[in-house]
Amino acid sequence: MKLWTAELAANTPALYETEQVRSEDKTVTAKFFALASAWTWYVVEASEEDREVLFFGYVDTGDECSEWGYFQLSELESLQWRGILRVERDLHFEPKSFGSLK
Numbered sequence: 001m002k003l004w005t006a007e008l009a010a011n012t013p014a015l016y017e018t019e020q021v022r023s024e025d026k027t028v029t030a031k032f033f034a035l036a037s038a039w040t041w042y043v044v045e046a047s048e049e050d051r052e053v054l055f056f057g058y059v060d061t062g063d064e065c066s067e068w069g070y071f072q073l074s075e076l077e078s079l080q081w082r083g084i085l086r087v088e089r090d091l092h093f094e095p096k097s098f099g100s101l102k
Contacts (some may be wrong), residue, residue, distance in 0.1 A: 003032060004046075004053055004073050011095070015047040015056055022097030023068065028057070031090040032076055037061025041071060041087075042098065058098060062086050 012029040030043040038061065045056040053073035060066045079086045 001088060001091075003087065004030075005067045008043075009046060009048065009053075012043060012046045015054065018045055024097065026098045027095050028093075028098050028101065029095045030070075031093040032087050033090060034079060035086050035088065041076065042101065044098065085089055 013027075018026050023073070026044040027032060028042045028044055031048075032041040033039065037049050040060040041055070041083070042058040043055045044058070048052055055073070057071070058066070058068050058070070076087045078093050
């Protein structure tokens with residue numbers, strides 16, 4: 001499965017476009033999760049440069065270390081074990097405000 005698609009890119013604001021939007025009102029456009037762990041990445045902004053996609057969003061680690069921040073598509077794709085991707089995109093996720101996720 002492809003984690004990041006052209007359709008998702010087209011529907012996700014560029015980096016810094018939602019700076020003035022309150023965290024709970026930011027729209028999450030994609031959700032990634034790590035298999036066999038509590039880690040989940042919620043994307044609210046994304047930009048591509050030099051064939052690398054940089055995301056801004058909320059990283060939920062399942063504990064008190066969860067926070068807003070930046071992460072790269074290549075980082076998510078590198079989380080593999082014996083060639084099997086350990087991060088997947090929630091194919092059933094519909095865009096919604098961050099505040100409605102909690």
